Amino acid sequence: MELISSGSKSPPKKRSSKPRAKIESLDRDILCTIFSSLGLFDLVRCSLVCKSWNATISRSKLLQKLYYKLQNDSRVISNTSSSSMRMYLEELAMNHHRLSLVEGRIDINQWNGHSALVDQCRMKRGLILTGVGDQVMRLWSLESYKCVEEYSIPSRVSLVDFDFDESKIVGLIGTRICIWRRNGAMSVFPPREGTFLKGLCMRYFDPEAVVGCEDGTARVFDMYSRQCSRIIRMHAAPVTCLSLSEDQLIISGSSSGSVTISGHSSDQRVAKLGSNNSTGIKTLCYNPRSYQVFAGTTAGYALCWELRTMKPLWETRVSPNVIYSLQHLQHDASTIVVGGIDGVLRVLDQNTGEVLSSCVTDISTVSSSSENKSPAIERKRGVRLSKDTLIDRIPRSTRPPITCLAVGMKKVVTTHHNKYIRLWKFD
Template sequence: MEESGSRRRLIRGFGDDVLLRIFAHLTLRSLAQCAVVCKYWNKLIESSSLLWRTMYTKNYKTLKATVGLTFMSKIAKLSLPRSNNETVTDWKSRAVQEEQCAQLLSGSISIQPWKAHRGRVNCCRMMMDYIASGSSDRKIRIWSSKSRHYMEEYTLPTSAAIVDLDFDTNKILGIAGAELYIWRRDGKRRLLRQMGGHNQRLYSMCHVDPEVSVGCEDGAIRIFDLYGGGCSSIIRQHTEAVTGVGVNADLHLLASCSRDGTVKLCDSFSGEKVASLSSKSSLAEAHCLQVISDGLNKLVVGTASGHLHCWDMRWF
């Protein structure tokens, strides 16, 4: 206890102003590492608008010297819109997004392909250093991104192909045919639960405990209770199959896209419609959807025409 108290006094001994000046000289990666040292540093870093504004300005000058004006003009087109009253989140998001855009435009790319399944790989998810893949061979495998060897394997009890999946430290979720399957990751890898009963083919899913949202062939989104084992609600937003669903837990929004070319937002609690999204270019048949949280709050939809459409979910 005495040692932890001494460390605490040492960490706080510099004062907020001195610490912020030190943090301002770091890279974004180093700043992120400092944010997990202790709660005091985390709160100081997360709440300082001046720090993130300084990081953005410094980063801009560095990137301008590194990638040149041509790349910076491209980055400016991809950046967040400016407002008169920038918040901490705005400056933080701007600094991080600028760094990410620069890496995409000028960074090196390392491609490491490997043979994962005998059949077609229909879906994949990544969490920390683990990758989950689902295939038409009825198998879900959990891989190490470092060794590229699979450590766990789960097999469907039917001949249907896995079309979408999700996983966390305790369980694996996958959809195939008209059924939702849940496996327990406790070493025994046993099938914990199988849910269906609506006779509709499933195309997409999104898992936010304690619920799973699945996109169905009839244009509806069915919400399943993971622990109760049944369908708790049905949200009807589309006229054709729902090919993508995603939840922004911070904004309480459920997003969905469909083969009918529509993208919808509804309240994730009540199911009430919030918005029907459109783009400057006409939306073709929507094939996939991704909700990006972590302060960015973006919604990205891919269509059959080869276009990507992106919206800021904070506008709704």
């Protein structure tokens, strides 16, 4: 037998011809053992990975067992109320969301999304729609940051505002409405220009699009008949922003500082929300869960009203200048995210208006990634500002103006009147 000297190299090991085990090949009992060691939030996330995992978790009633364990409830598992567990899971998810926005680490992924300035974004179901600055809108995947669809805007007209759902994109272009089907077909109506005066904003809630106009009216368009079904006199000044509710209320803000409400069946405003602030309303959103209306003004004030009583709840100056956008997660009744010209991303308490956190980019942590080649992602770190921080002393490069934002679970997408799109991930 020959001995290999200590100085010589060992012969290379032969690769095993055995195929590697895949997670799909694991026995159901093994999966159950793994899943049973997880916390409730991670278990819910696992149930959303694929149908197989969802079926395993459902059949073994792991969620119900863990739910009652956390609730210290001795009732029989078979009597589990799906609605009570769903409410508990939703509350748990909202608590995670709130804690992440207020205290979590902030990672920022930024990419060059357009050839010209991009001012607006919308986010739904893992997709981001951006546009307005150039003659194209782009739909992005939140997972890969790749552009999955692109929509051209008819020449010689400007895109003012847009929204989208699973099947189509609805946009306000010039003085008309344009529909882009997700299969590529495009149509424009009304058939001729000048049907309404200059439109400044638009919101879409299937099957209707509502356009806020310079003459103070809101014009309601039916997406199927393609006709203007109602003209509602909302303000004496231009309508600058809109929000729609599921129960067919139209909420509008104006450059004069007033906020009014109308029902779809009325041709006049039915209520006016009072405020001590007379500066122009720049942005609006409505939370159907708490029946609260939120507004941002040109002077940096954030305002809140309770819709059932029509009374103001709070009014806070959160920014030294104009607030361009404020939004909240669909089922979240605790936090709202605000952005404006000073470039600071702020998280507010929905019930009090208190600023819970103020965030900017840490300029010292910038790296780029060429993964997936298109687009190239710049990876940055976000930092939270202390309450006594003087905003003017923070470099503008770390806080470009936030022209629009959209809120998802533990994430916020922002645009900045430049070519870049930013995804803020709170962990």
